[in-house]
Amino acid sequence: MAEPSDQNCSTEGREQQLEARIAELEAKLEESEEHTRAILNTAVDGIITIDEHGLIEQFNKAAEQIFGYRAEEVIGENVKILMPSPYREEHDGYIERYLRTGEARIIGIGREVEGQRKDGSVFPMELGVGEMNFGGETKFTGFVHDISDRRELEERVRRSERMEALGQLAGGIAHDFNNVLTIVNSYTYTSMAHDDLAPELEHYLSKIKDAAERGARLTRQLLAFSPEQIGEPRVLDLNEVIREIKGLARSIIEEDIEFEVRLESDLPRVEVDPGQIEQVIMNLIVNARDAMPRGGRLNIRTHKAYLSPALRRSGYHPELSPGDYVLLIVEDTGVGMDEETRSHIFEPFFTTKPTGKGTGLGLATVYGIVQRYGGQICVESEPGEGSAFYIYFPLAESEAATWVTERVAQTRRESSGGETILLVEDEEDVREPLKLALEGRGYSVIEAKSGKNAIDVIDAYEGQIDLVLTDVIMPELSGVELVDHLAKEYPSMQSILVSGYSGEVLQRKEISPQRVRVAKPYDIDELASLVRDMLDEGRAS
Structure with a gap:
């Protein structure tokens, strides 16, 4: 048998070294790729890489959460599936034009655009795009930041500022109009006090007096919307207020409307003006009644509610501070409201009722009273699906410490x-x-x-x-x-x-x-x- 030559041994040794080196490089490459994937998947913004034809090559975890697609669903697909019209139709032409002319509309610039989720919903986002070149192939990486929450917060601030301005305007108008009504009432009462007043003139003055009283009721509603309205708050049980007006509420609701009241026992007390809270409840009941011309169901409920810091951080009622609340819910099965209507319902004089059927002050009054006592009101409604109003009242100061202690004990x-x-x-x-x-x-x-x-x-x-x-x-x-x-x-x-x-x-x-x-x-x-x-x-x- 022939002995292996030194040359063969040397060749085999070099091959083994080369194989070991290749294995080492492959391991390092795999480690580097794993490191890159980890960085991509821990990024808080969506990161999407596409080739020069617009086909998706990378889609990180944040992008999955933003768009609702899993990575395996979109890799290999054209990135325009993540775009609504008209961006979707324009995208391929934009890439082709950029590669041909270098004309950049967003690459290297960044701007606010709209994205489209898997469920078809459209949302605002900030998009920045960078260009890379690997082995002669052009790649683009998009960085996506969902700004829906920011837009919602901006809209909430604008709405709050608008409501505050309207409240101040309403308060000013009501104050001046009250002075006018005071003059009208004073002269009317003075004239009606004469013993030799002709019956016809007495009738006319009575009509003037009635009209002035109607005007006074309107100004009281305007003042309820204004932050300057004076109330007489006291510590009370919200359930008792509801029980006291239940009979009155039933009398103004048609028989074809089912009316149910469910009150949670041992409700903590709140500090509010009882008359104004009655006004809040009755206005909501009237609003619900008018939304059900063909009958339906009206429910009033109360609950203890605790808004934890974690719940608030997750986006539930960010306008409320964490803590304990008494929750009043008034819900109906009426005609419901679209988004445009919901955005205006608490504004003074806004109404969807026919001319002469409503002043547009009912829900504005509710909003003003709830705000005055540190509460918040929100509404959930869709056309044909009814409406639900949720009102959160903070606990009376004398109650808060007791309920915190009890809640902590309950959690343990x-x-x-x-x-x-x-x-x-x-x-x-x-x-x-x-x-x-x-x-x-x-x-x-x-x-x-x-x-x-x-x-x-x-x-x-x-x-x-x-x-x-x-x-x-x-x-x-x-x-x-x-x-x-x-x-x-x-x-x-x-x-x-x-x-x-x-x-x-x-x-x-x-x-x-x-x-x-x-x-x-x-x-x-x-x-x-x-x-x-x-x-x-x-x-x-």
Whole structure:
């Protein structure tokens, strides 16, 4: 047998060294790519890379959250699927023109444009585009920042400034008009005091007096919208105010409207003027009645509400400070309102009613009174879907410390009930620790990884399920759809909706943020306290 030559050994050695070097470089390249992916996927802004034909090559996690697509759904697709008209139709021509002439409209400049999500909704965004060249191939990287929240905040500030200016104007007009009415009333009463007044003249003066009183009622409504309106606030139970005017409310509602009042017991007290709060409630009732000319359902409810810092950070009622509130809800099944109407309903003299049927001061008055006592009012409504007004009143100063102490104590208590909870969450890493935490408090927990899976689990389960705790946004069947289905099939089953999405995202998906009781990230003790309260409420009812 021939011995291997020194030349062969040398060649093999060089090949082995070369292979080792290649393997080392490949490992470093893979490590570098992994490092790059990590940077891309931890960026807070969307980062999208396309080739010179507009085809998407990279799509980071933030872009997935902004546009609603998974990366694998869009890679290889033309980037114009992320654009509404007219940008979509113009995009390919823009790239071709830029590569041919160098004329840049956005590359290297950046500007505000509009993007289109997977669900078809359009949103404002800041877009900056950079150009790269790899091996003779041109690539473009877009940096996307969703500015929906900023635009919403700007609009809220503009609306607040407009309402404040209107309030000051209304207050000034009412003050001057009151002086005029005072003069009219004074001379009218003086004239009517004469003993030898002719019947015909007395009739005319009586009409003048009635007209002046109507004018005075209008100015009182204007002043209620003005921040200078004087009230006589006192500490009271909102439930008592509602009970006192329930009969009056029923008398002004037609018989074809179902009227239901549900008041939460042991409601903390608020510091308000009782007469003005009666005015708030009655104005909302009249507004609801007028929205249901063919009948419907009107509900008034009260609740204790706690806005946690985490819930506020997630975008729920950013105008409210974290803390405890008394929540008044007035909801109807009337004609509803579109977005344009909703944006103006609290402005003085704005009305959708026919000429002569309304002054446009009812909801403006409500807004002014609620603001005066440190509260907030918001409305949810869609055409044909009815309306719901949510009014948050801060607790009276004498009540606040007591309720904070009690709430903290409640969040620390542990359950000894042993009820059964169905936990629905599509993320296992979220579902597992919550299951362990609830089991640690004595509950029996059944798991489901989706809305459809939850229905199958319930159908197969032979025992009683007392409460379903579900994520809101899940594939195929959302948590809201699941809860609505279960409410029909199992009326006694309680439910809690949990979400990590902002209120703006939920509204875009046609989900009412008011239905979400818990925001991620949540405090386990607070969540456990809410679970206990819901179970106790279900048992009491």
